Each structure stands twice: as structure tokens, then as C-alpha cells.
Amino acid sequence: MVAALVASTALADPLPSWTDTDAKTRITEFVSSVTDPDSDSYVTPADRIAVFDNDGTLWAEQPAYFQIYYAMDRIARLSEADPSILTSDPLKAAAKGDLAGVMAGGEKGLLEVITVSHSGISVDDFITDVRDWLDRATHPQTGMAYDAMIYQPMLELLGYLRDEEFATYIVSGGGVHFIRAFAEEAYNIPPQQVIGSASKTSYQLVDGVPTVLKEPQIAFIDDKAGKPVGIDNKIGKRPIFVGGNSDGDFEMLEWATAGEGPRFGLIVHHTDGEREFAYDRDSSVGKLVRGLDEGPERGWLIVDMAEDWETIWPAR
Amino acid sequence: MVAALVASTALADPLPSWTDTDAKTRITEFVSSVTDPDSDSYVTPADRIAVFDNDGTLWAEQPAYFQIYYAMDRIARLSEADPSILTSDPLKAAAKGDLAGVMAGGEKGLLEVITVSHSGISVDDFITDVRDWLDRATHPQTGMAYDAMIYQPMLELLGYLRDEEFATYIVSGGGVHFIRAFAEEAYNIPPQQVIGSASKTSYQLVDGVPTVLKEPQIAFIDDKAGKPVGIDNKIGKRPIFVGGNSDGDFEMLEWATAGEGPRFGLIVHHTDGEREFAYDRDSSVGKLVRGLDEGPERGWLIVDMAEDWETIWPAR
Incomplete structure (x- = not known):
């Protein structure tokens, strides 16, 4: 009975769509060490904050956001x-x-x-409008629904972290209301755990109905140095696990992994032109230079999509 | 055995510092109805969002914030x-x-x-500085530590709501970093559930150390119509339980209680000049006019501190 339980635990791979490479081992070893109460690296559940960029990290971003x-x-x-x-x-x-x-x-x-x-x-009508669009729109190259172009290995990573009592957040240069329209269904991430760029909003009575309205000014750009600023403003804690894919995520990775105690930085490197898109240094979307040049010496994991991921998209 | 369990449940008053008045009954009846899966008013735990103003609602605010x-x-x-x-x-x-x-x-x-x-x-040094100040400063009239001047009945209400799977947030005109310095210890509310006014911040390397700095500009005033705006931006859901004490909370109460389904609006009315401070319409701090005039017809509970609260401050 005990042997059966042990075997069943060993078989329950939390990241089945990750190939058995160093990347997977580094992730699971980190998570094991911060969740083991007997480890020097133990982190209390309240401080297990994990943040992820969205475009190019949780779903695709080519040929344009x-x-x-x-x-x-x-x-x-x-x-x-x-x-x-x-x-x-x-x-x-x-x-x-x-x-x-x-x-x-x-x-x-x-x-x-x-x-x-x-x-x-x-805001309410906007979210409905985005959902309606997602239901009918298809990607110009793959013909897939946009919200089907999410990365299965990253879904598994999000679920694995939550199972290990991490709180998982999105920290995106994309619009906060746009992402909230699908983040709960796509990623199991609720609205209060989505941080993004934002238009100004106003509170008004519209025909007597209390309403929050989106205005035509930008209030906050959650990109580059704006990412640590957004995380500080909304979470108030420095994440211990950070995932991104472009130099727009550099400052967030730099700040989070400079904190005391165990930290994990992850960069999704788009190396798979056959199954997804291959791009990095010269791309206008998701440009990745500093992360490739400085990431390894900073101890960040560079995930090679072609090598490290068994599958890209969720099975339908 | 069953009888003993029933008796013990009945004895476990979740709000012992609230007198047995209508106020207490209305609160417990609301919470029971939204948490009972067989009730028409049932609300799923994910949507049990409760928000509270801080100054004058969770702690005192006289003679000045x-x-x-x-x-x-x-x-x-x-x-x-x-x-x-x-x-x-x-x-x-x-x-x-x-x-x-x-x-x-x-x-x-x-x-x-x-x-x-x-x-x-x-931000890190600021929070340390506020904590140091709280450890040594005393209120000019009561001689109490400022963070001892929190309302015991409201602490019980926060705990009761959390026991019933509500997420409890602070939505304050006060500064978000100032409140985060004590909210976890005082109210058991973690940093990511504190929404407040905010200075601009910047992300910089200070002597090579990644740092979030507070700048001398105001980025957001979380008061009046700013409260629904702040809640939408940070939570992305309309709360079902809202507590405030001044007209700075009016729009937040108006917006939240106008949502579909069961809603609870609560106003702390400062009626107890002997144990705390008595003020409302003519006060420069915590002015309350519209809440008193329109609150009852909107179904909001006006809490009479002198009548409805057995005690004001936590026992030390």
C-alpha cells in the first residue's frame, strides 16, 4: 500500500508536456526546495508569489500582439x-x-x-465585447482561435505552482481588461491576479446606472521598468518566481531575482519555427537581447521551446 | 453529541463585541444567506469580495488622519x-x-x-520607517499607540467574513504603502489586498541594487469616485460587501450595492463621544452627509457605534 502510494506519487509528473531536460529538473528542484519545510530554502506559502508575462510567455504573440x-x-x-x-x-x-x-x-x-x-x-461591456470577439476570431496564419494558442507547458507550470501553494499572477504590457476577459477560463487566473497596462477609467452614473467607463487616455504602461512598479503597486511583495520572454520583462526579472532568498527567473526562448514561431534578437515583437546575453550568468533558466517542450498547444 | 455540537455552534458568536441589536442581525443574516448553497442568494466564494475603507472605518481618524x-x-x-x-x-x-x-x-x-x-x-525603507514610527508614536489625546486604535467589532467582522470565505480588502484614501506597513499585523490583510492612494514610483538601480522608489508626485487618489476606479483596476470584480464611514466612501457604496444579486452596504456612524469621537455632518475629517441622508433608503446599514458596539478597542 505504501509502495503503491510512493509509486503513484512518482508517476504523477506535474509537467508532462516538458521533455526530461535540465529545464524541467531545475523547475521541479526549485519548487521542491521552497516548499519543503525542512529545507533551508523554505518559503512560507504567503510569500510564494509567481508572476508571468502574457504575450509570448503564456500565449503566442506573432505576427503581432x-x-x-x-x-x-x-x-x-x-x-x-x-x-x-x-x-x-x-x-x-x-x-x-x-x-x-x-x-x-x-x-x-x-x-x-x-x-x-x-x-x-x-468596462463590463468591453469585457463582453472581447469575449465575443474571441469566440469568432481566428489567427491569420494558424486559423486557430486566439485563446487556443496558449502554451500547454506553461498551463502545467501554472497549475503545478498553484498546487504547491503559489499565487500565480499575470504581469503584462497588454491591457488589464483585455486579459481579464479570458485569463480565468484560459489560465485559471482570476481578475484580481491580472496586472496590465490600463486606460484611464472614470466612475459615472450613466442613465442613472453606476458605471466604470474606459477613457481615451493611457493611465499606466505595464512594460519594462513599469513591471516592477506595477507589481509593487498591486501586490506589494517581490515575487520569488518570474517568467517572461522578451526584454520588456528584463526589469521584472532583474528586480524579482535580486531579492533575498531563493528566486527563480525563467525566459521562454522562441526557438521552434516549425511548431510555433522562431524569433529573438531581431524581432519587432518580443525582442529578446539582454535576456539572452545576461540571463544565464544571472542564473535565469532559458527555456528552449524546441528542445524543452514536448507539445506547444493544449489538446482539443 | 449532536445536541452538544448544535449548542456549541449556537454559542460561538462570530461578533461578540457587537450588541444584540438589529445591526448585528442584519449582518449575520446577510452572510448566512450568501453562504448557504441552498439559498437563492447564494454567492460562490470567488465572488465574495468585501471591501472596507480604513480611516474611520477600521481605525480612528480624529483629530486628524x-x-x-x-x-x-x-x-x-x-x-x-x-x-x-x-x-x-x-x-x-x-x-x-x-x-x-x-x-x-x-x-x-x-x-x-x-x-x-x-x-x-x-518603498522597502518607507515601510520600515512607518513601522518604527508606529512602535514609538502615541495619539495626542488618548496616549494610545495609533495601531491600537483599531475597532474590535470591525476586526471581528473581518475575521467572520474570512471564515465564511470572503476575501477582505482595504480601499482607502490613505497611502497604499503606509497602510501596508501595518495592515497584515493589525487586520490580517496582506499587502495585495490593500488598495490606496499612491505616489508615483520608479524602478531604478540604486548603487547597483534594484529598487522601487517613491517619487514626489501623486499617481492616484483613491477617494470618492476614485474608489470604484481603484477597485475595478486592482480587483476587477464588484464587491458584494462594502463598509465605509464618510462621504468619501459614497461612490464605492453606490457602485457596489447597485450590482446584481445580494449586496450589503455598511456605514460606521461615529456617535460615541465618550468612548471614541462623535462627528458626522460638520466634521472636516470623515464628513458624513449623503450617507446619512440617502443610506437608509438605499438599504445600507448605519452602524451606531454607541448603540451597536459593546467595546471599541481591542483588549490589550
Whole structure:
């Protein structure tokens, strides 16, 4: 009976979609050491905070952040009702679903497309609108639903950490309300554990109904140095486990892994052009330079998607 | 055996410091109804979000917000090292511990005192500094430690709600880092469940050490219409239980209790000039007008501190 239990525990691999490489061993050894009350590295459950970037870390981000496809879709719908909103070339391109045309407008054009598509709507209606879009939209290259393009190995890692009494958070440059629309269903991460970039919001009575409205100004950009700032503001603790994939995650990794006690930094390196997308130093989306150059000497695990992951997408 | 269990359950009053008045009955009936799986009013634990104002709701706020006493204390210490920081009358008054002098500078003077005392320091050092101050400072009228001036009946309410699988949050006009310095010890509320006003912060390497620093600008005022905005941004769910004490809590109460399903709004009415402080409509601190005028018809419970609370402060 005892032998059977031991065998069953040994068989219960918490990360079945990770190949048996060093990456998997390093993760499980870290988690075992911080959860073992007899270990010098033991961390109390209240301090087991794990944070993950979203785009490129939990779901795909090529050929462009999925939120931009949503923005173009919503501008197309808004402009059908009122073509006068298309006051610039990037907005006109967005209405046609012309990604290259949107990108040709640079950062300013993109910001315009995001603010016009993400404002003038209540938070509740916005979340419903994103969910409706996710139900009907498909990725231009894979034909898959966007929220099916999440990484099975990372889902297993999130679940494994939660089983070991970690609190799992998303800390994303993407919009906080956009991610909340699907994070609970996709990742089992509830709204209060999603930190992201945010438009200004206002509280108003709309026809007498108390409403929180999204306004056309940016309140906070949760990227680069904004990530430690966002984590401090919302969590107030320094995470002990951090996962990212691009240099937008560098400061978050740097800050979290510089804390006292055991720390784990993880970078998803997109090496698998056959099953997913291969990109790093020269990519306009998810550019990864410092993480590759400095990560290993800082002790961060560089996950090689092609080598370390048995599967990419969840079985359907 | 069964009888003994029933008797023991009946005896275990979750709110022993609340007198047996209507207030207590309304609270326990609400909690029973939303936690009973057979009730039409049942609410799943994930949606049992309870939020509470801090000043005047969980701890006292007279004759001035306790955070102002901290600010004056820190300015006195900073100016000993560098008198040149006292560039205005409110700052000079603060250094002398002259509350009336600070207040004479109006909102502008107070803001100056807060920003000078709450910036140029890392978040970690700031929290240590607040804790050190709490360990030595005493209230000018009661002589009690500030963090002993918390309301025993509210501590019981927080514990009762958590026992019934509510998540309890603070949503305060006070500073988020200031409150985090004591909220876990005082209220059993961890940092990630404290929402408050916030200075800007920046992420920097200070002598090579990754650091989050408090800057001398205000990033967010978590008061009045800012409270629903802060809750939406940080929690992303509309609370079902809300407690406040002043008109700064009105919008939060209005928004939360307007949601679908069972909702509970609670206002602590400071009626006990003998054991605590008596104030409402005409007070400059914790002014309460709309809550008294509109609260009852909106179904909010107005807690009469003198009548409804057996004790005010925790036993020491």
C-alpha cells in the first residue's frame, strides 16, 4: 500500500508536456526546495508569489500582439456605424484589417488605434465585447482561435505552482481588461491576479446606472521598468518566481531575482519555427537581447521551446 | 453529541463585541444567506469580495488622519539633517508637530507635507520607517499607540467574513504603502489586498541594487469616485460587501450595492463621544452627509457605534 502510494506519487509528473531536460529538473528542484519545510530554502506559502508575462510567455504573440487584431476588429465595427471616426491613416488601415498599414503609423498610430478601440465603453461591456470577439476570431496564419494558442507547458507550470501553494499572477504590457476577459477560463487566473497596462477609467452614473467607463487616455504602461512598479503597486511583495520572454520583462526579472532568498527567473526562448514561431534578437515583437546575453550568468533558466517542450498547444 | 455540537455552534458568536441589536442581525443574516448553497442568494466564494475603507472605518481618524502625524514626524527628522527642506510655512509647521499650522496651509499645504515626507525613499525603507514610527508614536489625546486604535467589532467582522470565505480588502484614501506597513499585523490583510492612494514610483538601480522608489508626485487618489476606479483596476470584480464611514466612501457604496444579486452596504456612524469621537455632518475629517441622508433608503446599514458596539478597542 505504501509502495503503491510512493509509486503513484512518482508517476504523477506535474509537467508532462516538458521533455526530461535540465529545464524541467531545475523547475521541479526549485519548487521542491521552497516548499519543503525542512529545507533551508523554505518559503512560507504567503510569500510564494509567481508572476508571468502574457504575450509570448503564456500565449503566442506573432505576427503581432493579439490585442491589435481585436482593436482592428472593433474599429471596423465602430466605423460601420460611424465612418467619421476614421480620422487618420492608421485608423483607416485598422478598419480594413490592414496590419501593415497600422504599423506604418509607428507608435503614435498604434496608440491611436488602441485608444479609439478601447474607450467610450464601460468596462463590463468591453469585457463582453472581447469575449465575443474571441469566440469568432481566428489567427491569420494558424486559423486557430486566439485563446487556443496558449502554451500547454506553461498551463502545467501554472497549475503545478498553484498546487504547491503559489499565487500565480499575470504581469503584462497588454491591457488589464483585455486579459481579464479570458485569463480565468484560459489560465485559471482570476481578475484580481491580472496586472496590465490600463486606460484611464472614470466612475459615472450613466442613465442613472453606476458605471466604470474606459477613457481615451493611457493611465499606466505595464512594460519594462513599469513591471516592477506595477507589481509593487498591486501586490506589494517581490515575487520569488518570474517568467517572461522578451526584454520588456528584463526589469521584472532583474528586480524579482535580486531579492533575498531563493528566486527563480525563467525566459521562454522562441526557438521552434516549425511548431510555433522562431524569433529573438531581431524581432519587432518580443525582442529578446539582454535576456539572452545576461540571463544565464544571472542564473535565469532559458527555456528552449524546441528542445524543452514536448507539445506547444493544449489538446482539443 | 449532536445536541452538544448544535449548542456549541449556537454559542460561538462570530461578533461578540457587537450588541444584540438589529445591526448585528442584519449582518449575520446577510452572510448566512450568501453562504448557504441552498439559498437563492447564494454567492460562490470567488465572488465574495468585501471591501472596507480604513480611516474611520477600521481605525480612528480624529483629530486628524494618523498618516498626517507620521508625515509631521518624518519631516521633523528629515529637517534635523537638512533644515533647507523647510521651504514653506506648512513644512515649517510640520517640523514642529503643529497640526493647526499644517492645516492652515489648506489642501496645497497638506499635499506638500505629504509629498515631501513620502518621497525620496525606497518603498522597502518607507515601510520600515512607518513601522518604527508606529512602535514609538502615541495619539495626542488618548496616549494610545495609533495601531491600537483599531475597532474590535470591525476586526471581528473581518475575521467572520474570512471564515465564511470572503476575501477582505482595504480601499482607502490613505497611502497604499503606509497602510501596508501595518495592515497584515493589525487586520490580517496582506499587502495585495490593500488598495490606496499612491505616489508615483520608479524602478531604478540604486548603487547597483534594484529598487522601487517613491517619487514626489501623486499617481492616484483613491477617494470618492476614485474608489470604484481603484477597485475595478486592482480587483476587477464588484464587491458584494462594502463598509465605509464618510462621504468619501459614497461612490464605492453606490457602485457596489447597485450590482446584481445580494449586496450589503455598511456605514460606521461615529456617535460615541465618550468612548471614541462623535462627528458626522460638520466634521472636516470623515464628513458624513449623503450617507446619512440617502443610506437608509438605499438599504445600507448605519452602524451606531454607541448603540451597536459593546467595546471599541481591542483588549490589550
